[in-house]
Amino acid sequence: MYLLSVEDDLNLGKALLKLLRPHYRVHWVRTLATAKDHLATAEYDALLLDLGLPDGDGIDWLQAMRKKGSLLPVLILSARDALDDRVRGLDTGADDYLVKPFEPDELLARIRVLLRRKSGAAQAMLSAGDLSFSSEQQQFYLHGDAIHLPAKEFQLLAVLMQAGAKPVSRERLMQQLYGLGQGVDSNSLDVHMHMLRKVIGKDRITTVRGFGYRLTHE
Numbered sequence: 001m002y003l004l005s006v007e008d009d010l011n012l013g014k015a016l017l018k019l020l021r022p023h024y025r026v027h028w029v030r031t032l033a034t035a036k037d038h039l040a041t042a043e044y045d046a047l048l049l050d051l052g053l054p055d056g057d058g059i060d061w062l063q064a065m066r067k068k069g070s071l072l073p074v075l076i077l078s079a080r081d082a083l084d085d086r087v088r089g090l091d092t093g094a095d096d097y098l099v100k101p102f103e104p105d106e107l108l109a110r111i112r113v114l115l116r117r118k119s120g121a122a123q124a125m126l127s128a129g130d131l132s133f134s135s136e137q138q139q140f141y142l143h144g145d146a147i148h149l150p151a152k153e154f155q156l157l158a159v160l161m162q163a164g165a166k167p168v169s170r171e172r173l174m175q176q177l178y179g180l181g182q183g184v185d186s187n188s189l190d191v192h193m194h195m196l197r198k199v200i201g202k203d204r205i206t207t208v209r210g211f212g213y214r215l216t217h218e
């Protein structure tokens, strides 16, 4: 398990490292800019995020990450203890919020919960860019918000999502919609595809000419 700790306070940053190192691999950074760099180049299992940072507010960064579809588990560690701050942190997409100063054992316990939830969620969540699908809840999300689709469009999107970055042939999609060997006009696939693109955004599905379609993953 690899954690990224973003904390500008020197003493607290060091104390966190000392506390966490026996349990996890940890990387500690002191600014948002370095945090962004590290997140772009390494695969972390969770993020411990201070809010008041020298080059910005952790909340704004978290909001931008969630908008891009990041599902990285995030625990906010902040001295801001007002109810409003905690609610805002959780609403923005933090998985948990711990007010400083905190008890070391409580932090360790919260991290364990966060990582446990992550290993459960990873199996159940599929994503393509900022679009995600919970197979447990049979629900699609765009930027983290639930979206509602008619049955055929839902089936189309589910097949595309399960294919990952690979294209899916028109035949396969037709089979999914209508079953095998039924003489259905393939124009109806175009109609449902058009409807689906209208809901999730045209650019999220790429047409592979002469073959079929695939989800856009960036």
Ligand code: CA
Pocket: 007, 008, 009, 050, 051, 052, 053
């Ligand atoms: Ca700070």
